[in-house]
């Protein structure tokens with residue numbers, strides 16, 4: 357389906373929605389005294405603070421507004437029982453301003469710890485107007501005492517069962533202040549997200565969640581407190597429906613929204629086989645991205661399936677190349693895999709390893725930064741995210757650091773700029789300075805260029821399944837926009853690098869040209885982030 361047709365489809369859906377909203381059957385008085393036919397819930401995703409993960413430059417370069425739409429709210433909307441007279445208003449604050457005068461009966465907010473400040477502000481504004489607030493998500497679940505203060509209805513853990521129950525009670529005027537899901541839900545009961553309120557072209561990626569839970573137990577991780585250690589998957593048919601829905605809503609790249617995509621081989625193999633069947637039949641296929649541990653690099657069969665399914669990027673949690681660092685935080689499960697092999701194998705299949713490193717372990721030292729740089733150069737890895745070890749509250753790491761008097765009670769959740777751990781292997785100043793200068797060195801145009809060309813020349817397999825696929829008009833337009841971005845937003849040396857990369861990749865092979873564009877669409881984010889103002893204020897965080 358072309359972007360144009362998809363847009364028309366979305367527009368028709370919007371018009372249809374407005375028509376529905378205007379139908380007045382049983383008019384009720386709402387809290388503001390106005391007359392409306394149905395109860396209205398205003399769903400809000402708070403603004404992301406400026407941080408590495410907003411990938412703002414890559415987003416801007418392709419003309420989108422933010423990285424990806426919120427899976428959570430789209431899931432909550434899909435969970436509204438059809439027999440209840442409820443209508444929805446929706447705001448992703450990363451796309452549009454919140455309408456604080458919205459005529460609504462309830463505000464539903466989601467958010468991570470990084471959103472805590474904004475959640476407080478938004479909730480305060482609506483509660484001042486006597487509009488009740490429902491709050492759920494990682495912040496609400498991990499900090500319930502804080503959550504209670506800023507909401508009227510707090511949701512702890514997953515809400516597939518509690519949200520519909522709440523809605524019925526709320527309609528009957530019997531809603532309670534606390535809804536807690538005590539056991540993990542069956543993923544078969546999580547419905548496909550309802551994307552009808554978003555515009556595909558506002559987003560760089562779409563998200564589809566295939567599983568929850570991770571069997572590992574890393575000391576610094578709060579994901580397992582949210583979703584548990586039992587790996588629970590959706591059914592393959594369910595996932596394929598979600599993928600197809602995302603495609604119809606305008607997705608060009610789908611990001612699998614789970615902490616660890618590769619846990620059970622049988623499941624991953626079956627899912628990838630289905631994706632290949634579907635994607636290779638499309639004239640304009642989609643690309644995929646996911647997060648996984650380096651275990652994925654140990655399986656040649658899965659790597660080929662990933663390439664055939666059209667995975668362009670895998671966020672690969674290497675974390676550290678010092679074994680003692682991994683052991684220190686209970687990441688022993690990674691010790692049996694060689695990160696160098698994982699990275700280079702992924703690259704051989706033309707999949708960009710977007711490597712996740714963490715620095716600031718007790719077993720790190722001033723030499724760590726050069727080791728990371730050497731690893732990336734040697735493995736020909738163009739892109740890596742380097743974060744600083746943090747100890748989120750109530751994790752094993754937090755408790756350990758706390759008992760040693762090494763916690764600076766100021767957890768901001770911005771792992772790329774600050775830490776709440778008082779380091780032992782170097783001073784905090786040394787850690788932050790070394791981290792920052794490593795980031796800068798890595799993304800200097802000439803250093804990046806060498807790694808990027810190495811990565812391209814290491815590619816051995818490009819799936820033949822998409823030989824006859826077409827580039828959509830929208831993709832073509834994006835290429836034009838990326839070019840525009842480099843021409844008008846980047847300094848001369850970066851601009852020149854862009855054109856050199858296009859020329860050199862074309863010379864290597866026209867098939868590598870598209871890969872070079874993909875890498876370059878990401879690089880601008882890394883370059884800009886390493887020169888971003890956020891770093892200027894990191895000492896104050």
Ligand code: B12
Nearest residue numbers: 404409427428466468469492493494514515579613614771
């Ligand atoms: C996809 C994802 C991302 C995407 C962003 C997706 C987006 N647009 O929101 C990317 C890759 C960009 C990302 C970035 C980051 N992420 Co992230 N991410 C995830 C991931 C893997 C899945 C989230 C998801 O889609 N869930 C699917 C939905 C359906 O589930 P849910 O949100 O939990 O919602 C359910 C319930 O919580 C509840 N619920 C939620 N909200 C509400 C609201 C109401 C009113 C109700 C009733 C119920 C309810 O109902 C839902 C259905 O059960 C989670 C891991 C995880 N296991 O959850 C981490 C996770 C949420 N991320 C995390 C972190 C730390 C980050 C970063 C800060 C990373 C960093 N270190 O710098 C950045 C911040 C980005 C930013 N927003 O600025 C942490 C959050 C921990 C915390 N204490 O807040 C998690 C848990 C991962 C972890 N390892 O700890 N992330």
Ligand code: SF4
Nearest residue numbers: 570572573574577615
């Ligand atoms: S592998 Fe990732 S999601 Fe799993 S426990 Fe470790 S940090 Fe958390």
